[in-house]
Amino acid sequence: MSYRQDMQFQPTSDKRGAIIAAALDVFINYGFKKTSMDDIARAAGMSRPALYQVFKNKTEIFRAASLGILEVMGHTARAAFESDKSFADRLYDSIDNSILSLHRKIDATPHGAELMGVNEEVAGDIEEKWCDQMIGAITAGIQNAEESGEIALDPIGVDARTVATIVMQTMEGLKAKYLRGETIDGDVRNMVTFISGALQAAKTRN
Numbered sequence: 001m002s003y004r005q006d007m008q009f010q011p012t013s014d015k016r017g018a019i020i021a022a023a024l025d026v027f028i029n030y031g032f033k034k035t036s037m038d039d040i041a042r043a044a045g046m047s048r049p050a051l052y053q054v055f056k057n058k059t060e061i062f063r064a065a066s067l068g069i070l071e072v073m074g075h076t077a078r079a080a081f082e083s084d085k086s087f088a089d090r091l092y093d094s095i096d097n098s099i100l101s102l103h104r105k106i107d108a109t110p111h112g113a114e115l116m117g118v119n120e121e122v123a124g125d126i127e128e129k130w131c132d133q134m135i136g137a138i139t140a141g142i143q144n145a146e147e148s149g150e151i152a153l154d155p156i157g158v159d160a161r162t163v164a165t166i167v168m169q170t171m172e173g174l175k176a177k178y179l180r181g182e183t184i185d186g187d188v189r190n191m192v193t194f195i196s197g198a199l200q201a202a203k204t205r206n
Contacts, residue, residue: 015054018044026040031111032111036058059122062118063122067123073134077094080093080094080096080098081137087199088193090141091196092192099134134164136164145199150203151200153202156199
């Protein structure tokens with residue numbers, strides 16, 4: 001079964017992209033530990049020697065797939081701020097359409113918990129770079145809301161990047177709860193309500 005379309009993963013059209021796309025389906029359907037380079041080669045329609053000419057092992061392929069998915073999440077987070085919804089809803093959608101949506105999709109796969117753990121183990125540095133991208137996306141959304149007069153930052157002595165960093169630090173703090181199998185959607189909504197409320201209240205005092 002193919003899940004990569006559900007995750008909005010768009011691999012490149014070259015051999016490398018074809019391998020990553022095929023491997024993603026194999027990882028999701030069989031798990032990382034049980035997947036071999038033979039499995040990936042068959043899924044990609046090539047010989048194992050040909051596969052080794054592009055990737056040295058399955059960890060390298062997993063990292064490439066992780067990078068591709070996280071890049072999509074970054075673009076999705078930015079796009080959510082382009083709607084005409086309220087600032088609170090745009091901020092929530094930015095998180096929901098990217099982070100929470102991906103979590104729900106991974107949870108629906110046969111080996112979601114294992115893949116999340118593997119990602120922490122072998123692609124932690126990629127996730128850190130993605131976190132910086134998310135902070136940048138949220139920063140831009142907050143700056144636009146300030147420029148349009150929806151919110152104010154100066155009265156409470158913060159800038160947009162500081163607020164965006166707090167958002168992502170909160171998401172990092174909620175990760176442990178998520179990995180325990182507990183839902184975090186309500187916690188995220190509460191965080192957004194608190195932050196947007198504070199920034200909108202600051203506007204009235206400005």
